[in-house]
Amino acid sequence: MTPLRETRPPVIRKGTTAQGVTEQISDIVLRRPVGLPYLFAVAMVLILVMALSYTVMYLIWKGVGIWGVNIPVAWGFAIVNFVWWIGIGHAGTFISAMLLLMRQDWRTSINRFAEAMTLFAVACAGMFPLLHLGRPWVFYWLFPYPNVMKLWPQFRSPLVWDVFAVGTYFTVSLIFWYVGTIPDWATLRDRADNSVKWFVCGMLSLGWRGAARHWKRYQTAYLLLGGLAAPLVISVHSVVGMDFAAALVPGWHTTIFPPYFVAGAIFSGFAMVLTLAIPLRAIYGLDNLVTIRHIDNCGKLMLITGSIVAYGYCSELFMGWYGGSPFDWYMDWNRMSGPYLWSWWTIVFCNVLTPQMLWFRQVRQHVPTMFLISIVVQIGMWTERFVIVVTSLHRDFMPSAWGLYEPTIFDWSTLLGTMGFFLLCFFLFVRLVPMISMSEVRELVHTTGGGEHEPVDFSPKYGD
């Protein structure tokens, strides 16, 4: 090995064995008792979920008027939250698919929970357009189904493309995630200590027995699913970008939206991976599998995608000036100095300045700092969507049609409520599903010869 390589933290820590990994991961599901802190955390998020339920019921009873949406800002928090959640939902499949195709071995210990995060985030995202419909109970009008009205959805509209893009993304991500879990359910079945666990895990494993021919087909299918999911990651947020770009509103009508949205999505998604991974590895003692290397690499990816986002901001400013349209130029000016200037300067701080710290390895490998940065980036990316939706709409062309948008308590309770729902799903996932792919880590243990040694310059922190 070259000296350069030795300074990199290992993907899995030395001394990890196939037996050890199997016990470590499956015991979290099968044997670890449910502690009071866990129950307390679940109770806390259930309060948020309850707030969400009340809000949704009141919304159905009363209508979307309980939110702050009105003309000219008819999209408001609902669409801000939709774009934010679906963006977060991008990292999971990116990690699983793109990194699988590129044979990145560090994907192995984080792909399972990143994919779970994707599914839950997309579920949260999906609520918002439905609730924003006004009459959520006729949501199925969005689908092409045989109906007595003899009507079809407007297939030329990006909003209908969204239904297909998000629906396909959720389905394919779910397939990908479930196929990945099948061999691990078999492990849980074989380690089950009572017949209920044995039966449930056995059914979920579909009777997987690890036959060589099965593995061969399984791997081919998994690789092809990766190849299919990779362009899907790009397509989903591109279509979300087109929801905006197809409109004529200044600040929306721009061709940079699809790539800029995709980069922003992966940026916030990796931030969420860190927000979840850092407490998980501490609480469940997974730091032999989710190492500094993973945190470091997530930091690098955040730096790259954050730079693309910063480029997007620059391009918007430049095109506003260069395009020569007074409306576009005013939109830029209004963002920086109008009634919502706090939001524009927040995104500059959170998404452009803060990620610059990630150029330094000391920062990328310092766990508490990375946790903090990941939170800052998520606040920044939420605010970015606020800037795009609200500051573009509230002053478009005619000053007589201008207005201000103010979120109500119900806007906040839906946002916080979906956070609660997301965390509740994640808390349940952590205790009910093996959160790291055991079969893949076993293979990694074998190919790396039981993990790599800690690099010399890390010995002060981890040596003793």
Added chain:
Amino acid sequence: MAIETEQSLHRPAHLFGLAASFDSPEATVAAARRIFSAGYRHAEGYSPYAVEGLAEALGFHRTGIGLLVFMGGVFGGLGGYFMLWYANVISYPWNIGGKQPDSWPAFIPITFEMTVLGAALLALFGMLILNGLPRPYHPMFRAPTFELASQTRFFLCIEVADPMFDLNTTRQFLESLGPLAVMEVPW
């Protein structure tokens, strides 16, 4: 190995096969090669993770998944485009901005999504159906220590269905491969 007739082979009806267990993937692949070159064709390996070359060593090369996924993609894509075309040209033509009814560029995103969806569904169901899953019970589950096959241990099983199977010679053959243990697998 002596040439014997079908009748003289000892093939007990209560057995599914004879299995041997190993503790490393390299030993398993090497043993699988010898099983295949000895002429056994009804043999299967079992491993806790995908072992490179094990299926090939047992003479299994073409999975057939690729073709299925391709067909799923083609079917999904054509089906998706047909739906859009039928809706906008035949069923409900509607003039929007003077564009022709079959305005194909606007149909590309949904066609793409349907292509991916069709291919992904066939990747899942094709893999399961070709593997004969779900199948909650299989005779191998009754092999001693087989619960380790999903954790740390590797198994090779020669099935009674193999034309060359003979309880005594096959057992001697398996023992010559240097396994941890050789065991009978009942039905």
